[in-house]
Every structure is written in structure tokens, then in C-alpha cells.
Amino acid sequence: MSVFSRSRGKVVGGIAVVGVGALFLAGCAGSGGDTESSAPAAEAGEEMTLTIGTALPQTGNLAFLGPPEEAGVAYATAQINEATADTGLTLDVIYGDSGDTDNKAYETEIPRLLGEGVSAIIGAASSGTSLQFIDQVVGAGVIQFSPANTSDVFTTYDDNGLYFRTAPSDVLQGEVLGNLIAEDGNQTLGMIVLNDSYGTGLAGYVTEAFEAAGGEVVAAPTYNTGDTSFDAQISEVVAAAPDAIALITFEEVTTILPSLFGQIPSDKLYFVDGNLSNFGDQFPAGSLTGAKGTLPGLTIDSIAAFTDELDAFLEAEGIAALEEYSYAAESYDATILLALASLAAGSTDSAAIAEKLVEVSGGSGDGESCSSYAECAEIILGGGVADYDGVSGPITFDEVGDPTEASIGIYEFGDDNTYAAYEG
Structure with a gap:
């Protein structure tokens, strides 16, 4: 298969593979979290509880993407909370359904999540669905962070500096x-x-x-x-x-x-x-x-270690391994970045976290490269600047919350109606 990558306009080549399927992680939930604008900054290692929500497609015309995206969030959350004793940060996640613009699940889910005092909402997968509630989310002073929105509309959207995404614009x-x-x-x-x-x-x-x-x-x-x-x-x-x-x-x-x-x-x-x-x-x-x-996104070949670990995590939770991995890595990275930005800010306040998201992604250009939550957290708590290189790619947000580097994979279907690497 071919993969085309762009870094500030340059296109290059590569190779890889991917797989598909479906699964829901509907019963995972948390509560609490300080999202008031007056939230005090915490000292390094001081105990904080960061509460985020998800508005990912459990129903609707992108429901097949919900399971890998929720799995990515759940796996990142487990790793973040394994390190709580060292970092002081606990992550609670409240899972919700974005639905689509037909069933409009977001009309009840977004108010429910905002009512829980979340600092950020991960979702939606669909650009059109995200546009239905972005004003409501950022208007409430809460971060909206999509792992899969690709519409170019978001690059220039008036989002109060509170919208981010780990997926590239469809320009590429x-x-x-x-x-x-x-x-x-x-x-x-x-x-x-x-x-x-x-x-x-x-x-x-x-x-x-x-x-x-x-x-x-x-x-x-x-x-x-x-x-x-x-x-x-x-x-x-x-x-x-x-x-x-x-x-x-x-x-x-x-x-x-x-x-x-x-x-x-x-x-x-x-x-x-x-x-x-x-x-x-x-x-x-x-x-x-x-x-x-x-x-x-990067292909399954290039992130095989991650998908193996993700499946092992799900198996340990009593959930069948994924067959579809689309946007799992992007969802995982979104969750890790939110936690790292909270640590760097010493706060669970949405605005404070948003101010640090570009920095922890490497967008400030002066951070120390790291590739796991624990490694990056150690740098932050030691007084340094972390530059998280994610599973889905380097990410490196620009000033409007778009990743500055991206990859696009090309796939081909075989006689069994499943797709694999395009070798052309």
C-alpha cells in the first residue's frame, strides 16, 4: 500500500496495512472534575481530577468508527491512571453518543456532558456532526477535541481557541x-x-x-x-x-x-x-x-505494537479484540495530550489546558521529545517542556489546533471484499 505524508506542504511516500470491525465500550464512565475558570493552578504532582467526556458515534451513519475511537480513549485513560501515584493526575471519562445529524443524539448528550462539568469533550467523528454542537461546547468555555474531523471548515472556525483535532484536513x-x-x-x-x-x-x-x-x-x-x-x-x-x-x-x-x-x-x-x-x-x-x-493516519503495520497492546487491554477487560482500528490511535493521542496539557498547566481549567495543548504537542518548538504519557509527564513534573510524539504521528499543532504533519494511506480490496495494502 502507498502512504502519502505531508509536513507543511511536502508530499512523500511510504508503505503499510490496516484492518476493520466494530465494538462498543458503553459502560465506562467517571464523574467530577473542575472546569470553573477560577480553578486554581496545582503544584507539580499535586492531586487533580480531570474529567472529560466523549461524543463519539455509538449510533448513526459512522457507528462503525465508535468502537475503535472509544477503545483508544479507554486505553489511554488506563495508562494515565496507572501513573496517578507519580503524577497526581486522575482522569475520569464520561462516555456519550454523538449520533449523527439524522438521529441528533448530540442534542441530549452534549448538555448531559456539559452538566457533568467536563473540561473537554472528545468528538465527534463526523465533521458535520461536530459543527452541530461546536458553538455550544466552546461557548461554554470547554475544549472540543476531535480524533476524526477532517473538514477544512475547522481550520478557520471561530472557536475561541478551544477546538483541536488529531486528524488532518481533507485538503490532503x-x-x-x-x-x-x-x-x-x-x-x-x-x-x-x-x-x-x-x-x-x-x-x-x-x-x-x-x-x-x-x-x-x-x-x-x-x-x-x-x-x-x-x-x-x-x-x-x-x-x-x-x-x-x-x-x-x-x-x-x-x-x-x-x-x-x-x-x-x-x-x-x-x-x-x-x-x-x-x-x-x-x-x-x-x-x-x-x-x-x-x-x-498512519497504517496498522506502522503501529502494530500499539494495536497489539490495545487488543491485549481489551481482552483483559473482557472485551473482544477490535477488527476496525480506524482513528483508534488518534483518539488515544487526543486523550494523552489533554492529560499532559492539564499537567503542564497545573490545572483542570479548560482555558488553561487549551493554552498548553500546542506546547505539549511540540508546536512551541522548544520541548523535549517523548513518546509515552509516563515519559512526558516526568519531563513536565521535572520542570521541563514535553513534546509528545503520538502513536498517530508527531501531531505538532499549529496555532489553530490543526496537526502540521499528516499521512494518507491507500488500500485495495481483494476477492473477499476486505482491503489491504495497495502495492501499486
């Missing part, structure tokens, strides 16, 4: 996918696009890259979250007779695909992070042979 994923489709020899492209900030934004960047490579987008109908029939969109795209079709969707892809089978070769189908999944026997064998897709 769109560039990689558009170029891939062109490099595969396709001259015309059709797309079926989710009509939200994620879908239309990513489609725009795919179009820009594909057309810059000499191609033409001949159809790009949209649909809305909650739609159950896609006949009109499929008919429009097929009637345009494109060389290839890109599906910029979420879980709705399972309804769309059967109508495309037989109308376009499987190796002319392209997926994105919102729908890249091991479909297996959901479809007849060979239905997706040669189809490709992109997924932001």
Missing part, C-alpha cells in the same frame, strides 16, 4: 485520492457525495486534484444524512458513463453499492475514510476486487 486526502484516480488512467469521474461539510469539502478537493491532472468530473449528485433511497443519484452518475466512480459517503455506501455492481467494473470504484470497511460476505465474493480507498 482529496489531493491523494484525485491524483490516484487520474494515475489509474481514468479520464472522467462520477461521484456520489454526502451533502455536509465533510462530503462536499472532500469532493471539492478530489475534483480540484483530478481536474488538475487533466480529468473531468462529469456528475456529482449529493444526498442528505438520513436518506434511504439513492436511485436518483445512482441513475445520474451511471447515465454520465464515467470511467470511475468515487463514493464520498458514510455507511450509506452499503445501500448504494448493490445498484452499482454490474454497471461499473469493481476496480473503478473508489472509497474514502467515511466508508472504507471490510465488507466481507455482505456482498458476493469478488464484488469489490480491485476497488481502492484512502484513509488518513
Whole structure:
């Protein structure tokens, strides 16, 4: 498989692999936490309880991403609390459901989490869903930290300095996918696009890259979250007779695909992070042979030690190992960074933590590199500046809370309708 990485605009190459599945960690919860703006700073090693919430998709059209994301948070929390005797910081997590813009689970979950006095909320996975409650969260003076939002809207959003993400903007994923489709020899492209900030934004960047490579987008109908029939969109795209079709969707892809089978070769189908999944026997064998897709983040090969440890942690908790690891590392890193920023600030106050997030990610440029919570905490409590290099990558936030380095993996489906490394 190919992986493209960008560090302040530069694109380079690499290799790796990934896997998929589903699981919920619904019963883990904590309580308490000081989020008042007047929260006093703590001395190094003084006891503090940091309370955060999650608004990750337990339901809705990205529910398949909820289990790995919640697992990443839970594993990081266990490591943070194992070190409490040395650091003085205890982390409590209150798990919640973001849902999607159709079922609107966030309408009750976000007020519930804010009512618990959380200092930060990790979520949502969907950019469109995050945009439904970001004003409510940052307006309450609370940090919103997404492990999977990729819409470019957040880069310039008026968030009071309280929004962060460990996933890269879709500027890069769109560039990689558009170029891939062109490099595969396709001259015309059709797309079926989710009509939200994620879908239309990513489609725009795919179009820009594909057309810059000499191609033409001949159809790009949209649909809305909650739609159950896609006949009109499929008919429009097929009637345009494109060389290839890109599906910029979420879980709705399972309804769309059967109508495309037989109308376009499987190796002319392209997926994105919102729908890249091991479909297996959901479809007849060979239905997706040669189809490709992109997924932001480092690949499973490169973080195998982490995923092995994560599965061992889940097994010890009596939970089956994950089959899907998408955004688990980004969720883990978000949790670690929040705890480290709290330590560096000596406070559980949201604003104080936000002020330290860039620093502990390495964004200030003057920290000592470290790669685990315990190692970074030791540096902070010793009076130094920690630069956390995460499982998902170096991270290194810029001044608006975006990671300045990113990787995009390219994957290919086999005859069993599961995806693996693209070796092209």
C-alpha cells in the first residue's frame, strides 16, 4: 500500500496495512472534575481530577468508527491512571453518543456532558456532526477535541481557541485520492457525495486534484444524512458513463453499492475514510476486487505494537479484540495530550489546558521529545517542556489546533471484499 505524508506542504511516500470491525465500550464512565475558570493552578504532582467526556458515534451513519475511537480513549485513560501515584493526575471519562445529524443524539448528550462539568469533550467523528454542537461546547468555555474531523471548515472556525483535532484536513486526502484516480488512467469521474461539510469539502478537493491532472468530473449528485433511497443519484452518475466512480459517503455506501455492481467494473470504484470497511460476505465474493480507498493516519503495520497492546487491554477487560482500528490511535493521542496539557498547566481549567495543548504537542518548538504519557509527564513534573510524539504521528499543532504533519494511506480490496495494502 502507498502512504502519502505531508509536513507543511511536502508530499512523500511510504508503505503499510490496516484492518476493520466494530465494538462498543458503553459502560465506562467517571464523574467530577473542575472546569470553573477560577480553578486554581496545582503544584507539580499535586492531586487533580480531570474529567472529560466523549461524543463519539455509538449510533448513526459512522457507528462503525465508535468502537475503535472509544477503545483508544479507554486505553489511554488506563495508562494515565496507572501513573496517578507519580503524577497526581486522575482522569475520569464520561462516555456519550454523538449520533449523527439524522438521529441528533448530540442534542441530549452534549448538555448531559456539559452538566457533568467536563473540561473537554472528545468528538465527534463526523465533521458535520461536530459543527452541530461546536458553538455550544466552546461557548461554554470547554475544549472540543476531535480524533476524526477532517473538514477544512475547522481550520478557520471561530472557536475561541478551544477546538483541536488529531486528524488532518481533507485538503490532503482529496489531493491523494484525485491524483490516484487520474494515475489509474481514468479520464472522467462520477461521484456520489454526502451533502455536509465533510462530503462536499472532500469532493471539492478530489475534483480540484483530478481536474488538475487533466480529468473531468462529469456528475456529482449529493444526498442528505438520513436518506434511504439513492436511485436518483445512482441513475445520474451511471447515465454520465464515467470511467470511475468515487463514493464520498458514510455507511450509506452499503445501500448504494448493490445498484452499482454490474454497471461499473469493481476496480473503478473508489472509497474514502467515511466508508472504507471490510465488507466481507455482505456482498458476493469478488464484488469489490480491485476497488481502492484512502484513509488518513498512519497504517496498522506502522503501529502494530500499539494495536497489539490495545487488543491485549481489551481482552483483559473482557472485551473482544477490535477488527476496525480506524482513528483508534488518534483518539488515544487526543486523550494523552489533554492529560499532559492539564499537567503542564497545573490545572483542570479548560482555558488553561487549551493554552498548553500546542506546547505539549511540540508546536512551541522548544520541548523535549517523548513518546509515552509516563515519559512526558516526568519531563513536565521535572520542570521541563514535553513534546509528545503520538502513536498517530508527531501531531505538532499549529496555532489553530490543526496537526502540521499528516499521512494518507491507500488500500485495495481483494476477492473477499476486505482491503489491504495497495502495492501499486
